Amino acid sequence: MSDATPKIRIRGLKKAFGPKVVLDGVDLDVMGGTSFVVIGGSGTGKSVLLRCILGLITPDAGSIEIDGVDVTTLSSRQREPYMARIGMLFQNGALFDSLSVWENVTFGLVAAARAGHGPRITRAQARVRAGALLEQVGMDPAVGALSPSELSGGMQKRVGLARAIAARPEILFFDEPTTGLDPIMGAVIDGLIADCVRKLGSTAIAITHDMASAQRIGDRVGMLYEGRLIWQGPPSTLFDSGNPVVDQFTHGRREGPIKIDVRS
């Protein structure tokens, strides 16, 4: 693999649900160690795109290469080592209330060890590891003893981030990381995300509606519209892209080329 091979390379990705075409030929290259942010209106297929890469949805056509290997052609067993390289921060944190915070943080590590995909880890070691990960996202390790339901939304995001980075993943996905947070906490979470991605040297894809967040997290930003990435560029050009669709979206104008389908 040459240095010029993107970490993630998507070509002609298509997905429809019945008559509804969601992805209609998405092309995307994300170079190793860079962060790409996908913006786009509600229902434009941002989550479907992420779920296709994660193998949770089978695309109708197209390829998704990770390190030059088209993972869409692999069996679920063959995909496992590729998926193990991905850490994910879910929109709602997706923490298990039945587990303590520290158990949530190390859930993936313990599960991987049990499945024979990762190094063995005792409960005592996992608890220490969770403490270090919580500190990495600016939390007191003592929070590990609490239940996720005792935490604010911002703290839950931090715990979700600690869990996402626990296995030091080569690839990180962020699904609307600032949704539901106040602007200051959103900026704090974005700062932590950028910091974690940089320290791990990971390749990241984030999806968001939040333009400030896109500018803070992304090395590049692309807009998904009518099933394709219709524009991409550096975040500094987000409000001055020269593309009428992007301009309408980023400035939040009601009038413009974007037609809102209220049934989406």
Ligand SMILES: Nc1ncnc2c1ncn2[C@@H]1O[C@H](COP(=O)(O)OP(=O)(O)OP(=O)(O)O)[C@@H](O)[C@H]1O
């Ligand atoms: N499993 C599914 N079955 C049928 N339709 C689906 C399925 N998953 C997604 N869709 C449809 O695909 C379209 C895109 O959904 P998606 O969740 O990717 O949008 P999004 O861009 O992430 O939106 P939002 O920003 O509101 O989260 C929607 O119309 C949704 O109803």
